[in-house]
Amino acid sequence: MNPLLEVDGLSVAAPGRRGTTYPVRDVSLTVEGRGTVGVVGESGCGKSTLLRAIAGVLPRGLRAVEGTVRVDGREVDTRRPSGEVAMIFQDPMTGLNPVMTVGEHVAEVPRRRDGLGRRAAHDLAVHLLQEVGIEDAEHRVDAYPHELSGGLRQRVLIAAALSGSPRLLLCDEPTTALDVTVQARFVALLGRLVEDRGLGVLYVTHDLPLLGTMCDRIDVMYAGQVVERGSTREVLQHPAHPYTEALLAAAPRMDSRRARLVSIPGRPPVLLADTAGCRFAPRCPHAVDACDAAGPLGPGTSGHESACVRRDELEARSERGVAWR
């Protein structure tokens, strides 16, 4: 059986005055089917661009130049939406059209694309809103986005995303703007939908511990590339890349309200064309000369992949486990 999503060697180019940069560089990634795959990385690492490329809604000026995206085994055009995936965004306020009611958002695709009648589309909208846990859906259906709280908006976005019956849901940091309790409820909802609908979810965030609560597998992205990949447990307990390690160390705890990565020294590099070697090396406390010749992902001792030349050492060092949650 074909995997639900298969990204193979995808590069996204951004032509600019100082030459072309590559927000996404030779990324391969798979979502097998039902379940959640997490992608983690700092702001600007290319994870949002990756999602938009998969959804076929790349921002103006960005273009997939290499690689393929397959949904259910069929290759999709990254220049336009395939309609088979849905996407929800970081800021629930900007994800909804301020001049349309909740109901219009949710009923739109069934009515305009799938040809449902007005009544049926409306009923479906109410049903979807109930499904995502919105109470009083019959009334909320006529509300405008600005009349709802952030958590409700995010639920409306999910309901709208589900309205086209997608099998794959792309989530771009959907909970960043929400407070922690709302975030927990949202994650629970997502988990329920994965179970009930058999959804595949690709979940992008910079919050690595969060992924631990919901993902089966994690891909760690740095500077447009996947630098580590493996099961959630492996990645979190035996990080095989110094970047992952740094992410874990910088991760906010439950008691911290500040959800920002501040403690990794240095900045992500400008994503110019093929820089040889490891891109994290300049910021890496473990950097050695060999980093200049580092290759792509390779298998480590515990069976998951890392791009670090010293991955085996790192894994061994982290055997003691990391105190996450």
Added chain:
Amino acid sequence: MAAPSARRRLARALVAVALVVVVTFLFIHIVPGDPARAILGPQASPDAVSALRDRLGLDRPLLAQFLDYLSHAVRGDLGTSVAEGVSVTSLMVGRAAPTVALVLCSAILTVVLTVPLAALAARRPGSLVDHAVRTVPLLGLGLPAFWFALVLIQVFAVRLGWFPAGGYGGSPLQSLRALVLPALVTAVSILPFTVQSLRVAMIEAADADFVAAARARGVPPWRVLRRYVFRNAAVPAVVVLGLNMGWLVGNTLIVEKVFAIPGVGALLVDATLSRDFPVVQGLALVIALLVIGTNLATELVRIGLDPRLRHGKESLR
């Protein structure tokens, strides 16, 4: 709309109208030039001039004249035209229809031209088409409206005979035909502003997350353009159009002259030159009311377009 803010706005509008009334009255009476002399001409005898001054009550104290004017004005009597001997109200009513028709046609044409041009430019910002759409209308700003009008007349009226070379009247269809060229001149003069503002608003709207989200979940492209991009871009664009309405009305003064449209603008120019002060006062009042009314209408359209302004926490500014 919250009640206190509505009341405040109405009060402000009334103050503006009152100011216009006082300022116009003072201006037209203080500006040098004797209306009686202006009307009768340079060689009228001093007897004739003083007889007319007497008839017009020009020798009475300014305050008495103003109070007299005010007491009549509040009853809807704006006086009698000094030059034409008919009531100012009837004179203005006859002239208002062509101006209103012209302004409406201009506004409609502006929208009709702005929307596709802005859409074309916003499709690929920075492209050749975008640059062309953004710079070509700017040329329209450089050339004076009357010059553009004359070129249009030469080409479309004299050479091609498609439209009349100015004039207004006859059947509604004839009048409409006569308004095409003047409306075009007016529309072109504000097109750079409206295209630019709608373009920026569209680019902004097109980059919004909700557009990407809608496209991703399968909303048909034309609907995305209409309901998501245009509908959101329309809000700031309507404000720009509304702000430009005053300018558009001002522009009709020139356009009315060139195209021989017997509207309010032509009347204002005539009346000012001949110091026909009751007419100037009446027109200033009506124009002030129109501009204030337009602003109010713009506000209402904005509220209609943007549900965030209708209720909830966001207050009207």
Added chain:
Amino acid sequence: MLATSPWKRALLAVTSVVAVGLVAGCGGAAQAPDASGGVSATAGGTPGAGGDLVLVQAKGTKTLDPVAAVSPEDIAPMYELYDTLYRLSDDGRTLDPSLATAAPVASAGGTVWTIGLRTDATFSDGTPVTAADVAFSLDRARTSKSAFSFLLGGIDSVTASDEHTVVIKTPEPSATLVPALGSWVASILPKGLAGKTDDAFFAAPVGSGPFVLGTWERGRSLRLTKNARYWQPGKPYLDAIQWNTVPDANTRVSQVQGGQADVASDVPFSQVASLKAGSAVTAGTFPATYTSMLIFNQRHAPFADVHVRRAIARALDREAITKSTLYGAGRPACSLLPPAMPFAATPACPPFDVAAAKAELARSAFPQGFPVELTIDNLPESSTTAQIIQAELAAIGVTVKIKVVDSGELYTVYGQQAYQMGLAAWASDIPDPDEQLSFILDPEAGGNAYYTGYSDAKVTALIKQARSSLDPAARTAAYAQVQDIVVQDVPQLPLSYRDNAYVWRRSVQQFAVNPMGVIDLAAVGVQE
């Protein structure tokens, strides 16, 4: 029609600017004149009956009351709606009987005038025109205290001696009576305005002219239709005439070119030459009485000195001023009286000569020159003239500061004599020099010698003498003397005589404009 000059000049000025823009920006718009493009003012032969004539003019008609009419747009329809006792001849210099059967019979030394009336003339409502109507109309006009009532000011009484005979008494012999009776002010209306109020009557006026009121949309158009009861057989030829208001001169021209209108007035002078040669349209200029002049306030010290005024007269190149403002549609002026005016002479005008001007100034109390303010209105044509004057007077040490006032304000300033030197203009309303010369030279005639304060007992006496003389030879002599004196005294300095410019379709027959600016529309036809 002096009242009209600010308006006319406003248009001319605006249009010449527009024309420059049009020609500069639209190279193809102007056509080169060709050899066959000569203008004939009476092209087209005897008109056939029928057809509409559309005239476009800068302003709308504001009143149909002949007494209230002041602008050319007001005055033109008067000659079509109403008849007068006498009517301008084709050359515009003499008067022919119209409602009168012949020239008046003067008795009692020229103070009693008996005029016989046609018996076949009726008003458009069918009632006959009688001597009582004439008496009523002339009395109404001369006692109206309106802008032009002064034209009939020299009448003591008007009586109807029988149904078709009118007797007019004047305090002294009057040479200007007949010309004044030919002006629109002396239009004949039904006695007592047929029992109506002024407003009611002039909303639906009844006259005995060749046309009657059709529709009048204020500010937009005035349409007159053929008066079926008009007494002159065969006339008018046209079924209707319509004046449309088209404020912009270029648009007026375009409307004639496009066939929307037949005749346009106040055409930019710069366009006349190129329009002349059109295949469907032609253009031309018609001599008029419009004279532009420099006026000197003699209350202002330098201008009380005749040598200063003479020096300025010699320092100005009137040829150059005329060329740069009128493009050939006029001539440099010498006499105060324009050539189109009867009794205009050719006095010996000292030619343009800077050295002579300096010498003249040296004889004044201001031998080194002086600073002076030149008041003009805000029209480009005035500004051009003023700039030339400024440059030329600088050569004799007179430094001119140009002061621009609004055209609606200009004559208020002049009337108060709150100026030093000013640009002004005169146009006559009757084909007799008395109106002009009295107003601009006689200090007691109301205008304070055209706001200059000039006063010369001999000139005043000569003007009075000419006015009350019925002997043409004596009048010629008196007016020649006046013209000679003012060339020496320079109370005002005439700069140029300006024509009226028109463009019209070649289908218009018998198109002509007399020096008073009036078109005899009863004689005009259109080729179908």
